[in-house]
Amino acid sequence: MESRGKICQANLTNVEDFIFLGLSDQPVLQGFLFGIFFVIYLSIIIENGLIILITKFDPVLQTPMYFFLGNFSFLEICYTSVTLPRMLQDLWTQNRHISLLSCAIQMCFFLILGVTECLLLAVMAYDRYVAICKPLYYPLIMNHKTCIQLVVSAWLGGMPVQVGQVYYIFSLLFCDSNKLDHVFCDIPPLLKLACGDTSLNEISVYADAFLFGVIPFLWILNSYIRIITTILKLPSATGRSKAFSTCSSHLIVVGLFFMSAAISYFHPKSNQSLGKGKILSLFYTIVTPMFNPMIYTLRNKDIIMAVRKLFFDKSY
Template identity: 65%
Template sequence: MGSTEQNPSQRNQTALVEFILLGFSDIPNLQGFLFGLFLVIYVIILIGNSLILIITKTDPSLQTPMYFFLGNFSFLEICYVSVTIPRLLADLCRHTRSISFLACAMQMYVFLVLGLTECFILTAMAYDRYVAICRPLLYPLVMSNKVCIQLAGGCWVSGIPVHIGFTYCIFSLPFCGRNQLHHFFCDIPAVLTLVCGDTFFIEMLIHVIALLVVTIPFLLILGSYVKIISTILKLPTTTGHAKAFSTCSSHLMVVALFFGSGIITYLRPKSIQSTETDKFISLFYTIVTPMFNPMIYCLRNKDVMVALKKFLLKCFFCDSKLMTL
């Protein structure tokens, strides 16, 4: 984007105009295949999470706090993947993959806000399971409809003010020289590689925020499940064990996938980071995990499976009835 004759200020201005998302341009022969693959994954994510969202809102048997949070989580997943995948699909179809400085900042900001929301909603879901299994007599009082709405609302809005300042700090850093992002979206590690100057402060800030909004919620979830498992093992019957484990195992699998890949990405030492590794790992928490979440919750939860079958049968019956008219 700039010649070697430009002075530092000129290079800085050029870099501030736009970035180039290289994405998967290093494998040009697979662009069509990748487009088809990511499009199918995106459709699966949209359909799977939309179905869960619909049945948790309409099925009377799923009008409980656990499924209230699951509905919020499914809607969040739809928003979360829509920040990155549509842009990725568009870039796979064109040669010009530029993204303006402002658009890059906005993509990072929305992605971080939704990522923090996911951390908190997964924590709220763990708290719900903890109260249901470890404090069953207090469950109707502790997890009332009002409390659930307040918890969900707090999860959705808490990241908005935090990441305004954080994103501003990142994009206030001096950018100069190369403006090519070796990534398919504006993620923090990729953007920081283009910063010229000392990034020690922002790296420490990343670790502090990651500790507060990723590591601490993850430890709270683990602590909740230690108590949950110890309580389950005290249940008198193996039937009680199986039922309690079935409601918790799916949540634990989602937590492991999401938090594991997120912690590896944002808390790894800079000395062992690489652009290709970051891009590969980010596929897990941006695309792979949201794709598997509906499958995990449906296949491992009998109540969701029953409600889903009822909904699909109702839709099929209505369609058949309309065709005969």
């Protein structure tokens, strides 16, 4: 044990950076991937930026639901900007090296924004619960001050824990290899590179996932059980249809994000999960932020009208 510790410490001095293995080593395919990811990143910025713009300036959309949606769109831009620009740089330059400090910073922002997304989705579910289940009290409960407090709590709520989590991960000895089987710095591939017993780190990952993943998901699930129960009691078929349409978009987004993220983090040090986790991590960090604006806009008449006013009404 003592000799292994010395070997680890000796090898630790050689691990000054990590090398992303990425998705492919073929230069031709890397150029193709650069084009695909560049288009995706551009579409994420444009789509979510458009939602931020119309929810900010359209008088019809000055409600708590669209206030949260605007914040969610801003979060999606930040969330993808933590990983995608670096991936594009690596694909363009074919230099996949990243320093330990840069890796730690990337992981820290990635985890903080990931937790913010979980909490903000829970806040949005609570907003829909109050709007449908307690409509008479909605203006009183979801006043401007409460909305601000909920958004600030979502953005800052997980920050101390995630900073501690990153510090805990990078306190490990990385003595086996510096080749990171991923496209950005994430916990599962880093734990695979650590030498020694990482069981406590895995427990902390599970505890973190339960606190900021499972609990918000259960909150969302409970909110929608109450919402659906209330909707089914509505006497009007038109009222039921309208209520379902305002909630279905959020449910789709919740399902896509939580399912892919849960599968990725279910086995932090499993070889099998690392292969799938690389693809799934791209799904919930890149693909869903691209489709989320489409999901919200295609089923929302208010946003469609706001977009038409923005581009076709000169008096907007």
